[in-house]
Amino acid sequence: MRITWSNNHFFHLDKSLFLALLILAALGLVVLYSAGGENMSIVMKQGIRFAVGFGILIVLAQIRTENLLPWIPWVYLTGLVLLIAVLFVGDTVNGSQRWLNLGLFRFQPSEIMKLAVPLMVAWYVADKRLPPSYSLIGVVLLIIMVPTVLIAKQPDLGTSLLVASSGMFVLFLAGLSWKLILSAIAASPLIGWALWEFFLHSYQKARILTLLNPEGKSLTTGYHIVQSKIAIGSGGLYGKGWLNGTQSHLEFLPERSTDFIFAVYSEEFGLIGVLVLLGLYAFVLTRGMFIAIQAQGTFARLIAGSLSLTFFVYIFVNMGMVSGFLPVVGVPLPLISYGGTSLVTMMASFGLLMGIHTHKRLLSG
Structure with missing residues (x-):
């Protein structure tokens, strides 16, 4: 039996997934032009970010999965050091200390951990006996919780949620027993109480309480949700038309x-x-999970599955909070919301996905 490498992919890109991402990016720029008050400058800035993001995607897609393994612990440790640096020398904007200023540009080290945490967890468990033992689970939880707590202290509840979920998805896909999952669900009221009493800030508590009755605080903490629900409901079946939204304009x-x-x-x-947008998202998610199922090797399967499920969390949390079903935690809508570091991180994750899929080994006798 000999092993060869598949070379039937142009630039090692998954064509259907790449096309779907291009369509979502174009749609995002169209919506942003309207949402930004027909300000072409922010569209141009976002376009440049998309160009950088797609460039990083293409570069990462050329890398074979096994070539990443020696670098993963160093990326994770570097991310931790940067998170600690944020606590001491980070820039504070709107009461949150999340950014490091490097002179020419400013970035959020927490974004690095959206990739570093699942990669680190997968790196640690991939060569271990699965399903994971209790001791293995303990180490994995430590790997996940250290950056999660550091990010939550900034405070950045949305990013800490995404980082924690990305690591937990790897643990779940590694074969975490349903007995432990059900035990965690049973303990969730106690965990929720502890978070409420000892970790959540007053404004975060206010957001949760507002969720129960946003109309009762429509001029204060409930203003965002109330106006958002009005905008969503007023769109009706066909919408008011591009550039004709009254709530935004x-x-x-x-x-x-x-x-x-x-x-x-x-x-x-x-x-x-909305159904068209959900259809595009559903295709990307389905394609990502297909890549995870087809991936060769435990590490590749865990990473592909985790990154795909984390993309789902982005969509679910953003749409949930905008629709008034979840508290407002500051999670962007993937490839549609205006943003820099989070967009580049997301495109990097799709680059890893494509690299996993297009570098599959072909076994022949």
């Missing part, structure tokens, strides 16, 4: 270019447009 809707851009999209394109 009359500036009733806050954060309309970033976290709440889904409300702008829903108002202008209606239920039909």
Whole structure:
């Protein structure tokens, strides 16, 4: 039996997945032009970020999965050092200390951990006996919780949620027993109480309480949710048309270019447009899970599955909070919301996915 490498992919790109991402990026720029008040400068900035993101995607797609393994612990440790540096010398914006200023640009080290944590967990468990033992689970939880706590202290509840979930997905896919999963669910009220009493800030508690009755605080903490729900509902079946959204263009809707851009999209394109967007997302998710199922080797399967499921968390949390079903935690809508570091991180994850799929070994006798 001999092993050869598949070379039937142009630039080692998954064509269907790459095309879907291009369509989502183009749609994001169209929506951003309207959400940003027809400001072409932010569209150009986002376009440059997309170009950088797709460039990184293409580069990472050329790398064979096994070539990443020696670097993963160093990337994880570097991310931890940068998170600690943020606590001491990070820039503070709107009460949150999340950024490191490097002079020419500013970035969030927490974004690195969205990739570093699942990679580190997969690196640690891939060559161990699975399903994971209790001692292995303990080490994995430590790998996940250290960066999660550091990010939560910034405070950045949304990113800490994504980082923790990305690591936990790897553990789940490694064969975590349902007995432990059900035990964790049973203990969730106690865990929730501990988080409420000892970890959540007052404004985070206010967001959760507001979720129960946003209309009762429509002029204060519930303003975002109320205006967002009005925008989504007013879109109807076909929407008001591109550039014709009243909630955004009359500036009733806050954060309309970033976290709440889904409300702008829903108002202008209606239920039909939302179904189209969900269809694109569903294709990307399905393709990602197909790559995970087809991946060769435990490490590749765990990473592909975790990155795909984390993409789902982005969509679920953003749409949930904008629709008033989840607390507002500052999670962007993938490839649609205006943003820099998070967009590049997401494109890097798709580059890893494509690299896993297109570098599969072909076994022949």
